Amino acid sequence: MTAGAGRPLDGVKVLSFEIQVAGPYCSMMLADHGADVIKVERPGEGDTARGGAPMLSNDAGERSSGYFMRFNRNKRSLTLDLKAAEGREIFRRLASEVDVVVENFRPGVLDGMGLGYEELSKLNPGLVYATISGFGALSQTEGPYSSRPAYDIIAQAMSGLMHTCGQDAGPPTWLGVALGDIVSGMNAAFGIMLALYERQQTGRGRFIDISMYDSMVALAERSVSAYSLTGRVLERGNEPFMAPWGPFQTADGWIALLVVTQREWVKFCEAIERPDLADADGTGSGPERASNMAGWLGDVIREWMRAHPTSAVMETLLAAGLPVGPVQTSEEVFSCPQIALRDLFVDVPVPVAGTARLVGTPVKLVGAPPARAEAVPLLGEHTDDVLAGLGFDAGERERLRAAGVV
Secondary structure (H helix, E strand, C coil): CCCCCCCCCCCCEEEEECCCCHHHHHHHHHHHCCCEEEEEECCCCCCHHHHCCCEEECCCCCEEEHHHHCCCCCEEEEECCCCCHHHHHHHHHHHCCCCEEEECCCCCHHHHCCCCHHHHHHHCCCCEEEEEECCCCCHHHCCCCCCCCCCHHHHHHHHCHHHHCCCCCCCCCCCCCCHHHHHHHHHHHHHHHHHHHHHHHHCCCEEEEEEHHHHHHHHCHHHHHHHHHHCCCCECCECCCCCCEEEEECCCCEEEEECCCHHHHHHHHHHCCCHHHCCCCCCCCHHHHHHCCCCHHHHHHHHHHHCCCHHHHHHHHHHCCCCEEECCCHHHHHCCHHHHHHCCEEEEEECCCEEEEEECCCCCCCCCCCCCCCCCCCCCCCHHHHHHHCCCCHHHHHHHHHCCCC
């Protein structure tokens, strides 16, 4: 790793063997801030996300995956058959030169190929190696679920998140975003940064083990902690500690509101022109108010909300200094003036579509160059460049291609 005068990760080299979301999100976070990410993909097939919807097409009939675009900007694509001995040797040579390896395959897959941390760290003692799996990859913490396959929705379900999301008496609800993948990718990126910082002091790399299940239980810490501290299982649609809290229907939409303190409760009562509620029986604390939200208190608040349009509710409660926001659609988010001023969306060159406006990094580093917003790679687009960097001449590259290694 070398220090750069530009983006903070300029000079950091990353080798990723990744599919779908968790691994790609992790390496994209690093690439956004300057890391050179070489994405290893299977010849002819590539990352399975390349076949994911929505599919985009142009007038020539060429097709490209919008799903793949979301997690793979700023990377270089190398096709490599790791089942072939020469493919594995190329991977080893690359791993001996990079700072970081990221992978999110089933535990043991790369170990079985001789490409796990134990073997690669012999070639590169400073290597930081991050693996993301459903239930963890460490042999010393191997448990009854370790060999199970997992996707985001499985981790959300098992962590307790889905149990607390949704309406009272309704079914458990997926949160609408692949938190199990994305948060695990974020945790892996954080672990990598810790290990790179430590390496500056010690010169040694580190193995990083990220479990999607762990990540989701950590995200569900409120309900887990509530059970630990009180023995109470939090149920969806029934908040026991604070009120009013939640989405409320207005005359023409929905808003989200949370009143935490007694001072905020008094402000809320004055804003809805019901100052008598401020010190009414059953409103003296968050838990007291929460216990009455299914009955008389909730009826009063919901009736007021439904009598006013969203704009009026927002204006009234914001004027009182209360935290409130509209429940927005993706279309409304896309045109939000606050998001526009934050430069969160980036225009990224993508196959077939020309450019696509995608969600960029939320991390703002003041004084540093803007995060990268470079092209989403075609499958194998950079194979020749990467191999040439390893010393393979044109004839050797053609031989490897003819043999199906790349």
